[in-house]
Amino acid sequence: AQSVTQLGSHVSVSEGALVLLRCNYSSSVPPYLFWYVQYPNQGLQLLLKYTSAATLVKGINGFEAEFKKSETSFHLTKPSAHMSDAAEYFCAVLPTGTSGSARQLTFGSGTQLTVLP
Amino acid sequence: DTAVSQTPKYLVTQMGNDKSIKCEQNLGHDTMYWYKQDSKKFLKIMFSYNNKELIINETVPNRFSPKSPDKAHLNLHINSLELGDSAVYFCASSLLGGGEKNIQYFGAGTRLSVL
Numbered sequence: 398a399q400s401v402t403q404l405g406s407h408v409s410v411s412e413g414a415l416v417l418l419r420c421n422y423s424s425s426v427p428p429y430l431f432w433y434v435q436y437p438n439q440g441l442q443l444l445l446k447y448t449s450a451a452t453l454v455k456g457i458n459g460f461e462a463e464f465k466k467s468e469t470s471f472h473l474t475k476p477s478a479h480m481s482d483a484a485e486y487f488c489a490v491l492p493t494g495t496s497g498s499a500r501q502l503t504f505g506s507g508t509q510l511t512v513l514p
Numbered sequence: 515d516t517a518v519s520q521t522p523k524y525l526v527t528q529m530g531n532d533k534s535i536k537c538e539q540n541l542g543h544d545t546m547y548w549y550k551q552d553s554k555k556f557l558k559i560m561f562s563y564n565n566k567e568l569i570i571n572e573t574v575p576n577r578f579s580p581k582s583p584d585k586a587h588l589n590l591h592i593n594s595l596e597l598g599d600s601a602v603y604f605c606a607s608s609l610l611g612g613g614e615k616n617i618q619y620f621g622a623g624t625r626l627s628v629l
Protein backbone atom coordinates (compact mmCIF):
# COMPACT_ATOMS: atom_id res chain seq x y z
CA ALA A 398 0.00 0.00 0.00
CA GLN A 399 1.13 3.49 -0.77
CA SER A 400 1.36 6.39 1.58
CA VAL A 401 2.39 10.01 1.32
CA THR A 402 3.90 12.21 4.01
CA GLN A 403 4.02 15.96 3.72
CA LEU A 404 6.34 17.45 6.30
CA GLY A 405 5.02 20.69 7.69
CA SER A 406 1.31 21.39 7.67
CA HIS A 407 2.05 25.12 7.50
CA VAL A 408 4.91 26.85 5.69
CA SER A 409 5.45 30.61 5.66
CA VAL A 410 7.83 32.39 3.33
CA SER A 411 8.44 36.01 2.45
CA GLU A 412 7.50 37.29 -0.96
CA GLY A 413 10.44 36.68 -3.28
CA ALA A 414 11.90 33.90 -1.14
CA LEU A 415 12.38 30.27 -2.11
CA VAL A 416 9.42 27.97 -1.65
CA LEU A 417 10.14 24.39 -0.59
CA LEU A 418 7.30 22.01 0.21
CA ARG A 419 8.32 18.51 1.20
CA CYS A 420 6.77 15.23 0.11
CA ASN A 421 7.96 11.71 0.81
CA TYR A 422 6.26 8.59 -0.41
CA SER A 423 6.21 4.97 0.55
CA SER A 424 5.71 2.43 -2.22
CA SER A 425 7.13 -0.96 -3.17
CA VAL A 426 7.76 0.30 -6.71
CA PRO A 427 8.25 3.89 -7.86
CA PRO A 428 4.78 5.30 -8.34
CA TYR A 429 3.45 8.21 -10.32
CA LEU A 430 3.54 11.39 -8.28
CA PHE A 431 1.55 14.60 -8.42
CA TRP A 432 1.28 17.98 -6.82
CA TYR A 433 -2.13 19.61 -6.69
CA VAL A 434 -2.91 23.14 -5.49
CA GLN A 435 -6.14 24.25 -3.84
CA TYR A 436 -6.83 27.98 -3.66
CA PRO A 437 -9.31 29.13 -1.00
CA ASN A 438 -12.82 27.83 -1.65
CA GLN A 439 -11.80 26.25 -4.93
CA GLY A 440 -11.18 22.79 -6.30
CA LEU A 441 -7.88 21.01 -6.86
CA GLN A 442 -5.74 22.06 -9.78
CA LEU A 443 -2.93 19.89 -11.11
CA LEU A 444 0.41 21.68 -10.72
CA LEU A 445 2.72 19.04 -12.08
CA LYS A 446 3.19 15.32 -12.48
CA TYR A 447 5.92 12.69 -12.54
CA THR A 448 5.11 9.67 -14.74
CA SER A 449 8.47 7.91 -15.16
CA ALA A 450 9.98 10.34 -17.64
CA ALA A 451 12.36 13.13 -16.62
CA THR A 452 13.04 13.26 -12.89
CA LEU A 453 12.92 17.06 -12.82
CA VAL A 454 9.40 18.09 -13.64
CA LYS A 455 8.27 21.60 -14.44
CA GLY A 456 4.73 22.67 -13.78
CA ILE A 457 2.54 25.72 -13.97
CA ASN A 458 3.15 29.04 -12.23
CA GLY A 459 6.93 28.52 -12.04
CA PHE A 460 6.81 25.46 -9.79
CA GLU A 461 8.97 22.41 -10.28
CA ALA A 462 9.61 19.15 -8.45
CA GLU A 463 12.35 16.57 -8.52
CA PHE A 464 11.77 12.85 -8.16
CA LYS A 465 14.53 11.27 -6.07
CA LYS A 466 14.15 7.52 -5.89
CA SER A 467 16.98 7.07 -3.37
CA GLU A 468 15.27 9.48 -0.98
CA THR A 469 11.69 8.48 -1.93
CA SER A 470 10.98 12.18 -2.23
CA PHE A 471 9.17 14.53 -4.58
CA HIS A 472 9.67 17.98 -3.09
CA LEU A 473 8.02 21.01 -4.68
CA THR A 474 10.02 24.19 -5.21
CA LYS A 475 9.67 27.66 -6.63
CA PRO A 476 12.58 30.10 -6.73
CA SER A 477 10.60 33.22 -5.84
CA ALA A 478 7.29 33.24 -4.01
CA HIS A 479 4.43 35.49 -5.06
CA MET A 480 1.50 36.55 -2.92
CA SER A 481 -0.76 34.66 -5.33
CA ASP A 482 0.97 31.38 -4.40
CA ALA A 483 -0.76 31.33 -1.02
CA ALA A 484 -2.83 28.14 -1.07
CA GLU A 485 -3.02 24.57 0.16
CA TYR A 486 -0.71 22.15 -1.64
CA PHE A 487 -1.26 18.42 -1.83
CA CYS A 488 1.18 15.73 -2.85
CA ALA A 489 -0.43 12.55 -4.22
CA VAL A 490 0.75 9.11 -5.28
CA LEU A 491 -0.73 6.76 -7.87
CA PRO A 492 0.40 3.13 -8.20
CA THR A 493 1.90 1.90 -11.44
CA GLY A 494 1.56 -1.61 -12.75
CA THR A 495 -0.74 -3.49 -15.10
CA SER A 496 -2.77 -1.12 -17.21
CA GLY A 497 -6.51 -1.46 -17.12
CA SER A 498 -6.76 -2.12 -13.40
CA ALA A 499 -8.23 0.35 -10.99
CA ARG A 500 -5.95 3.08 -9.69
CA GLN A 501 -6.33 4.71 -6.32
CA LEU A 502 -4.87 8.18 -5.81
CA THR A 503 -3.62 8.66 -2.26
CA PHE A 504 -3.16 12.19 -0.99
CA GLY A 505 -0.86 13.61 1.64
CA SER A 506 -2.35 15.70 4.43
CA GLY A 507 -1.58 18.98 2.69
CA THR A 508 0.66 21.98 3.35
CA GLN A 509 -0.78 25.45 3.76
CA LEU A 510 1.59 27.98 2.18
CA THR A 511 1.46 31.53 3.49
CA VAL A 512 3.36 34.26 1.65
CA LEU A 513 4.30 37.26 3.76
CA PRO A 514 4.68 40.72 2.22
CA ASP B 515 -16.21 25.12 -20.82
CA THR B 516 -15.78 23.61 -17.38
CA ALA B 517 -14.20 20.16 -17.64
CA VAL B 518 -15.60 18.67 -14.42
CA SER B 519 -18.63 20.44 -13.03
CA GLN B 520 -20.45 19.81 -9.78
CA THR B 521 -23.79 21.11 -8.58
CA PRO B 522 -24.61 22.59 -6.21
CA LYS B 523 -21.50 24.43 -5.07
CA TYR B 524 -22.97 25.02 -1.61
CA LEU B 525 -25.52 22.86 0.19
CA VAL B 526 -26.92 23.68 3.61
CA THR B 527 -29.45 21.27 5.07
CA GLN B 528 -30.89 19.87 8.25
CA MET B 529 -29.96 16.59 9.92
CA GLY B 530 -32.03 13.68 8.68
CA ASN B 531 -32.64 15.10 5.21
CA ASP B 532 -31.75 13.35 1.96
CA LYS B 533 -29.71 15.23 -0.62
CA SER B 534 -27.96 14.66 -3.93
CA ILE B 535 -24.85 16.13 -5.53
CA LYS B 536 -24.41 15.93 -9.27
CA CYS B 537 -21.22 15.68 -11.31
CA GLU B 538 -20.63 15.86 -15.03
CA GLN B 539 -17.43 15.75 -17.05
CA ASN B 540 -16.91 16.68 -20.70
CA LEU B 541 -13.36 15.36 -21.02
CA GLY B 542 -14.32 12.08 -22.65
CA HIS B 543 -13.08 10.17 -19.60
CA ASP B 544 -14.42 6.75 -18.68
CA THR B 545 -13.75 6.82 -14.94
CA MET B 546 -15.17 9.10 -12.27
CA TYR B 547 -14.54 9.47 -8.57
CA TRP B 548 -15.97 10.98 -5.41
CA TYR B 549 -13.65 12.27 -2.69
CA LYS B 550 -14.45 13.69 0.73
CA GLN B 551 -12.36 16.50 2.23
CA ASP B 552 -12.81 16.91 5.95
CA SER B 553 -12.40 19.99 8.09
CA LYS B 554 -8.66 19.33 8.37
CA LYS B 555 -8.38 19.35 4.56
CA PHE B 556 -7.67 15.60 4.44
CA LEU B 557 -8.79 14.07 1.13
CA LYS B 558 -10.06 10.52 0.96
CA ILE B 559 -11.56 8.59 -1.91
CA MET B 560 -15.08 7.30 -1.44
CA PHE B 561 -16.12 5.71 -4.74
CA SER B 562 -15.01 5.23 -8.31
CA TYR B 563 -16.96 4.19 -11.38
CA ASN B 564 -15.61 2.99 -14.72
CA ASN B 565 -18.09 2.95 -17.58
CA LYS B 566 -20.98 2.91 -15.09
CA GLU B 567 -19.47 0.04 -13.10
CA LEU B 568 -18.39 0.48 -9.47
CA ILE B 569 -14.65 -0.25 -9.17
CA ILE B 570 -13.68 1.41 -5.88
CA ASN B 571 -15.93 1.37 -2.85
CA GLU B 572 -14.14 2.46 0.29
CA THR B 573 -15.52 2.06 3.78
CA VAL B 574 -18.34 4.53 3.55
CA PRO B 575 -21.69 4.39 5.36
CA ASN B 576 -24.37 2.84 3.19
CA ARG B 577 -26.31 6.09 3.53
CA PHE B 578 -24.06 7.20 0.67
CA SER B 579 -25.08 5.81 -2.69
CA PRO B 580 -23.35 6.74 -5.93
CA LYS B 581 -25.20 6.46 -9.21
CA SER B 582 -23.70 6.63 -12.69
CA PRO B 583 -26.32 6.91 -15.45
CA ASP B 584 -23.56 7.10 -18.07
CA LYS B 585 -19.81 7.47 -18.13
CA ALA B 586 -20.02 11.28 -18.19
CA HIS B 587 -22.09 11.54 -15.01
CA LEU B 588 -21.62 10.40 -11.44
CA ASN B 589 -24.09 11.52 -8.81
CA LEU B 590 -23.89 11.08 -5.05
CA HIS B 591 -27.02 10.60 -3.01
CA ILE B 592 -26.88 10.86 0.77
CA ASN B 593 -29.71 9.62 2.98
CA SER B 594 -30.43 10.65 6.56
CA LEU B 595 -27.74 13.29 6.71
CA GLU B 596 -25.69 13.52 9.91
CA LEU B 597 -23.61 16.33 11.36
CA GLY B 598 -20.44 14.39 10.55
CA ASP B 599 -21.28 14.44 6.86
CA SER B 600 -20.41 18.12 6.74
CA ALA B 601 -17.42 18.36 4.42
CA VAL B 602 -16.38 19.32 0.93
CA TYR B 603 -17.12 16.66 -1.65
CA PHE B 604 -15.04 16.58 -4.81
CA CYS B 605 -15.79 14.84 -8.05
CA ALA B 606 -12.93 13.85 -10.34
CA SER B 607 -12.49 12.05 -13.63
CA SER B 608 -9.78 10.27 -15.60
CA LEU B 609 -9.19 7.59 -18.15
CA LEU B 610 -8.57 4.12 -16.81
CA GLY B 611 -5.22 2.80 -17.89
CA GLY B 612 -1.53 3.11 -17.37
CA GLY B 613 0.66 6.17 -17.35
CA GLU B 614 -0.72 9.60 -17.95
CA LYS B 615 -4.16 8.22 -18.80
CA ASN B 616 -4.98 8.01 -15.12
CA ILE B 617 -4.33 11.67 -14.27
CA GLN B 618 -7.36 12.84 -12.36
CA TYR B 619 -9.03 16.19 -12.94
CA PHE B 620 -11.17 17.65 -10.19
CA GLY B 621 -14.32 19.68 -9.96
CA ALA B 622 -14.64 22.80 -7.81
CA GLY B 623 -16.23 20.93 -4.92
CA THR B 624 -19.56 20.95 -3.12
CA ARG B 625 -19.50 22.40 0.37
CA LEU B 626 -22.07 20.50 2.44
CA SER B 627 -23.12 21.87 5.81
CA VAL B 628 -25.46 19.77 7.94
CA LEU B 629 -27.15 21.73 10.73
